[in-house]
Amino acid sequence: MHEPFAAVDIIRAKRDGGTLTPEQLDWVMDAYTRGVVAEEQMAALAMAVFLRGMDPAETARWTGAMIDSGERLALHVSRPTVDKHSTGGVGDKITLPLAPLVATCGAAVPQLSGRGLGHTGGTLDKLESIPGWRAQLSAHAIGRQLEDIGAVVCAATDTLAPADRKLYALRDVTATVESVPLIASSIMSKKIAEGAGGLVLDVKVGSGAFMGSLDEARVLAKTLVDIGTAHGLPTRALLTDMSTPLGAAVGNAVEVAEAVDVLRGEGPDDVVALTLALAREMLALAGHGDVDPGTVLASGEAYETWCRMISAQGGDPDAPLPKPDHVHVVEAPETGVLTTLDARAVGVAAWRLGAGRERKEDPVQAAAGVRCLAKPGERVEAGRPLLELHTDTPDAVPAALAALEGGIEVSDAAPDRTPWPATPVLDTVRS
Ligand code: URA
Secondary structure (H helix, E strand, O other): OOOOOOHHHHHHHHHOOOOOOHHHHHHHHHHHHHOOOOHHHHHHHHHHHHHHOOOHHHHHHHHHHHHOOOOOOOOOOOOOEOEEEEOOOOOOOOHHHHHHHHHHOOOEEEEEEOOOEOOEOOHHHHHOOOOOOOOOOOHHHHHHHHHHOOEEEEEOOOOOOHHHHHHHHHHHOOOOOOOHHHHHHHHHHHHHHOOOOOEEEEEEEOOOOOEOOHHHHHHHHHHHHHHHHHOOOOEEEEEEEOOOOOOOEEEOHHHHHHHHHHHOOOOOHHHHHHHHHHHHHHHHHOOOOOOOHHHHHHHOHHHHHHHHHHHHOOOOOOOOOOOOOEEEEEEOOOOEEEEEEOHHHHHHHHHHHHHOOOOOOOOOOOOOEEEEOOOOOOEEOOOOEEEEEEEOOHHHHHHHHHHHOOOEEEEOOOOOOOOOOOOOEEEEEEO
């Protein structure tokens, strides 16, 4: 086949700060997917993009080229479809109560999710702690479940944006992950290919997130929303706090238990507040802005939808969740106000305890994780339990304790209540 471009010219153009043409962008992604552009050439181009950036038009086209490397899911569902994506946080189990809640309010939620890598957990890993639950569904089964129940959380198929999968693995080993256009195009290629009619993004801000500051997170949120708009997908983003874990539970089974608490009207305030804030945005995009998700949550119907959603994928919603073999309690070092409970420190501790994986092929422990027994701003007495570390492998506890070092601060000089937001929502970005 005659190739219209040479990869080296495209790399050089971006290296020198040029703007790539739509034809160059389409070709380079297609040729990379076909193996004509070699891994080392794509690595050089990714680094050039990392250093030089891409303008909004280039970013949107790069995203489109990644979508075109695979198939788009054709969702034939009678109700409006709307999806949510979180950029990843510690204790972020929001998908679990959110999908059945929004489904109960009248929209259909196709949530094609991934497994966790590093200190943020994966939704599929959490759900797999439910006895019998299966992540793998055919496109036909996804469509049927969406029509019947209105919510599906399952593994993304290999046919969605395969160029992104290849490129993400390459970025991982070439120090080119932390680039706004590359992160945004990677996320949006998968979400647009999934075929939902609207998308709400939860862009996390803080130590446990990709973006440490609100300004950086705003840039990512705007880039994500602009890509959605350029592709005709109504998209909104909430910027939400990730300086401390969301809720009390961090891990797999512990997070499922907390999600069930939310659906039964008993969840922690911050998890409930974020679930409702995201549900409102999703329902507005789905044309159901008149439905109050708070009233629906209080009715208990969303819990019924959860049970049906879990059962449809082979899970037993009534089965007891796995319990850890070993629980280690971390006590407050002194009396005062808990000023810091750092999200990243707790996330890494849960990962070390066995809740997360180092390499993609590693197994995870269903019962491993951390339960946080106090929130920043709370007054604690010396010796009071602050955290429970759950694991089946007690020899992992020292590594978890090392990860927590510096991540917990108690001050006797702080005021009794440092301002802890009742809701983690910091800002909203709409197109
Ligand atoms: N998540 C993705 O899907 N892609 C990235 O590049 C970063 C986070």
